[in-house]
Amino acid sequence: MRISITQVPQADELNKVINTVEAIYNGCVTDLQIADYVGFTDRQGRYYRLAAEILGLVENNKNNANLTPLGTELIVLDDQHRQKKIRTILKDNELFKSVLKFIESSNEGKKRNEILNYLGNLIEGAESTIARRLFTIINWLLSSDLIVLDIIELGENEKETVYKVNEELEEDDFIEDSDFKDSIYPASYNNDDELDIKEVHMQVVTLLRRNEQDKIVIPPFQRNQVWKQQQKSRFIESLILNIPIPPFYISQDLEGKMIIVDGLQRSSAIFDFLKGKYALVGLEALPSLNGKYYSELGELQARIEDRELLLYILKPSVPLSIVYDIFNRINSNGTPLTRQEIRNCIYIGKATNLLKELSEKDEFKMAIDKGIPSLRMKDREAILRFFAFSEANAQEDYKGDLDDFLGKTMRKINRMSEAEINSLSDRFFRVMKLTFDFFGYTNFRLPTQNSRGRINIALMECISVYFDKKSDKELLDRKMKIVENYNNILLKDHSFRESIRISTGSVSNVKIRYNKTFEILDK
Structure with missing residues (x-):
């Protein structure tokens, strides 16, 4: 189904859309009042109010603007959390979700004219109008950090700008509704106990x-x-x-x-x-x-x-x-x-040394095809999650506090003997080699319609644990069937995909992805 041009914003600056919501929060209800508050012309005031409506932040009540619950939820946040919330809203919006999916379908990125051609098929409207709105769409995605610019070489000293999905964004860079429900507050703070x-x-x-x-x-x-x-x-x-x-x-x-x-x-x-x-x-x-x-x-x-x-x-x-x-x-x-x-x-000690050492090994880099950045230790956390969930009865012992769960694993590693540390390393290398042998350059990646997709940490975690629990004979005897089942679970099982994409630390999603992994890969 094509998207109506009325659902495509024509307000170029995303931060001023937030300022518009702030104006309404502070009592400005007409386009003129909004324009005066933000510093717009009257016409701009209308454009930006409509843009806020498209995002579901504002509703029109007899030509007066009112905040929706989503708009109220956004405007009370500080700047850092506002950025996370806007990013979440954009990726869930039908228009921006479609554009992001199109850009993500190419590992090399998409050129501006390619995105324009895609929008011509996606949006129902005049070609000239869509071309003008392209600037707004790209500008919003860039300012929210959902996409980044890159330069490709065309040969003979020619270069061209392309747009790529920002692969450095993590789950913590978004705010889902469940984040507030699953927050550490107020359970971890107790009014009766003074912190030591x-x-x-x-x-x-x-x-x-x-x-x-x-x-x-x-x-x-x-x-x-x-x-x-x-x-x-x-x-x-x-x-x-x-x-x-x-x-x-x-x-x-x-x-x-x-x-x-x-x-x-x-x-x-x-x-x-x-x-x-x-x-x-x-x-x-x-x-x-x-x-x-x-x-x-x-x-x-x-x-x-x-x-x-x-x-x-x-x-x-x-x-x-x-x-x-x-x-x-x-x-x-x-x-x-x-x-x-x-x-x-x-937890500085044996655990930190082990994670650093393993993250730099060729076996790991080959298994992920360098798909997890070392910046901010994201690669080390991925390795740690494998060790934590590969423990005996880990899924049953997990109570929903991923931070505490991973911390306990590091504490346990710090107390291990050299022989036990070597055993962990051997198990890790075995799993990395086997999974790459089975899945090659699609290893641990959540595929899109047109590409192999990006590394998914929760997927890496549960697939690695599955391989760790199986003997070489069990795996190699059923290699073709396991590969087929792996592709099926990623492409066809909606509940599994959701369990590795959203609120991956919740007890329910942990249970879903492990039950599904062992049930379907074993078929």
């Missing part, structure tokens, strides 16, 4: 000494945002000038080690400077110190060493879901830590 968080004042020299004694740990991070020498120097200058600095947040493990989770760059700046690894540069308040190392500061050394720092220490009794929430609330570097990055801090 200790406030400690510690001198810089004491912090350094404990770090040298391995009592304070700075976890290794793969982050682009690493302080430059001038940033480090300005922080040291702040210590000397006694300028207030943000507190450090520490997670204490069961062995008593304190792991710095928020304050990584600041603590590194202190330790590296006191160990003579860099000289101060780019200082403006104390320019006479530029070029000087710590050993050359004379009496100012004592001012740095004696400076007291504020540490908030989260004891091991604090539930993991609350640890995630706290560190995402207070994270000071502007980019909230992913949950796997936080796990990488809290």
Whole structure:
């Protein structure tokens, strides 16, 4: 069925659609009032109100605009969550869902004229009007980060822009209705219990000494945002000038080690400077110190060493879901830590080393055809999910808290012997080799109508567990049938597809995908 041109927005800027919803929330009901609030012409006010109606955020009541429940739900969110909610609304809208599916059908991306030709068959309207609306559609998808731009080489120094689906978006980058129902709130916070968080004042020299004694740990991070020498120097200058600095947040493990989770760059700046690894540069308040190392500061050394720092220490009794929430609330570097990055801090040891090592192995990269980015440790979480759900009785023991489930697995790995760690590695490599042998370059991918699709982490998790539980003989004797059943479950079983796409951590979806996997692949 073709989409009416009336359901295609002509308001170019998505952020101003949100401003329009905000205007209505604040009492503007006519196009003129909306235009005055947002800074539009009267005509633009109408375009943007209609665009908000198309998204289901606004309804027209006798030429007065009212917010729908969805519009109210959106407008009370902060900017970060508004972006997630708008992204969710767009991917569920019939027009944008169709365009995204078309763009996703090509691994090389789609050119502008290809998208225009597709819209000509999708939308019922004049060709010239559709061509004008193309700009709005692409602009909305780009500003919501649902698609990205790429450049392809055409030969002889010619290049062309193409549009691709953003493969770095994860489930956490969207807000589904079930997210509020399955939230950690309010169950994880209990009004009757005070969180075991200790406030400690510690001198810089004491912090350094404990770090040298391995009592304070700075976890290794793969982050682009690493302080430059001038940033480090300005922080040291702040210590000397006694300028207030943000507190450090520490997670204490069961062995008593304190792991710095928020304050990584600041603590590194202190330790590296006191160990003579860099000289101060780019200082403006104390320019006479530029070029000087710590050993050359004379009496100012004592001012740095004696400076007291504020540490908030989260004891091991604090539930993991609350640890995630706290560190995402207070994270000071502007980019909230992913949950796997936080796990990488809290459970530093054998588990973090194993996940890093396995994620860099050729067997894994071949099995996924480099389809899971290492950025933000997404690849390590995928491996961890296999280990967690391949445990005996894992599906029965799983209670719906994926974070706690994965955290317990890392804690268990940290206590394993070298022989047990080697056994985990061997099992993982076996599964990666076997699944690639069976499914090749479609391994762990959710196919579209015209392409092999992208890697799906929940699919990788359950298929890997299936192969782990079966012997080589059981698998190889039925190879052709398993491949056929694998394709059928992905293409024809709607409930299975939904269980690996939406709310993948819910108890019901975990049960559905494992029951379906073993039932259908065993046929």
